[in-house]
Amino acid sequence: MKNRKVHVVSLGCPKNQVDAEVMAAILQKRGFDITREPGTANIIIVNTCAFILPAKEEAIDEILRMSRWKKAGMCSHLVVTGCLSQRYGKTLEKTIPEVDLFLGIAEIPNIAHHLERLEGGPRLSRRSVVGKPDFLMNANHPRLLSTAPSTAYLKIADGCSNRCSYCVIPTIRGKARSRSPEDVLQEAQDLAKRGVKEIILTAQDTTAYGKDLEEKQSLGHLLKRLSTIKTIQWIRLLYTYPVGLTGDLLEIMKKEEKICHYIDMPIQHSDDTILRAMNRRGDSRQIRETIARVRTLIPDVTLRTSLITGFPGETKIRYNHLLDFIREIRFDHLGVFTYSREEGTPAARWPSRISEKEKQERKNLLMEEQAVISYEINQTLIGSRQDVLIEGKSDRPDYGFYGRCRRQAPEIDGITYIRGENLTIGKIAACTITDGMEYDLFADMA
16 A cells, blocks of 8 residues: 555653554554654654643644645645544544544554454545553553663553542543553563663553452562563663552562662642542541651652642632641652543532632642752752663753753653763763752762
């Protein structure tokens, strides 16, 4: 067949990125040519996120932007996949006529079949294929990695069963579904053979891993097995639920040298009334106790969290509880979302008198406070030795390369600039920190 150049855009979280990598690899194996240039593509795929309003707006903007290549480039077909399709596919058929096909989560492994149908004839009468979101990748699914050299995400589960009152993920992605430890281990070994040195474990809630399997498994046991892969040097954890950070898990993280002393622990809030309304397990006391236990067992741990401002019932007093909590705990890294009222969630039915302007102002104040905290923490790192995974050449004349140390996850945290020449991209180098800003670090070769 002719006209088989495909451009893939992936929006949202690392879990979505893995889905896009699977689709790209399936297409490549079927004979499609994956191109980075949308202007040269015959087919453009936009893999979307839709868990909050800004994500939906970004997805629609990107879809419309890519649709312009139907006139300005070689694009004949535009396909939308992922969470937006799963949630709104049939509705969007009418509102975005530029899109030829909307595909739900279950259609990820069938992407080549759908594109070949598009190529084979006139415009399809059925423009959305959305069923039960039950797809769960396995080690037999190929992946065309899109991350920096030597780093790959490893999705150990999909879906979620926590049922937080503000969240649509269980509706979009289905209930929590864990991969078997043997399957995860097989993929990790395959990634290691491809030169990956850092694997980043991801799921909607990584600490829930294995609880849904017939033979119950644990995240800690999985980490121990992954640590036996010789050429994997770093193992990083994302999306850990606070109550899931048990003493056993933390002991394993402490003992296994390959596991980065880095914990991404989204707490969303610290006021007990708000936490109950969010249907979050645990209260502020338990969150404090978990953090204290983490820092006692792993003194050099890097803690990251995410928060929501403007949730229904977040009075100024309750917001100030959160602000005081952030000042008290001093997270290394922090992200903030403004509350998005999502149809189909319990919280969407509750009255909320907090304006978008106020939500944004509360978010901005939290981020301003965090910028000061992050700067102060990074300043304490001056003179310390840090291993840095070299990721590329810098555009700064004074620092020739950039990378990340164990304290920094890709995309969401800062980077480390390294002064030096002829460094090898993809290698881990020992460096000495010479300066630190709000987010980025600066280093010389040790």
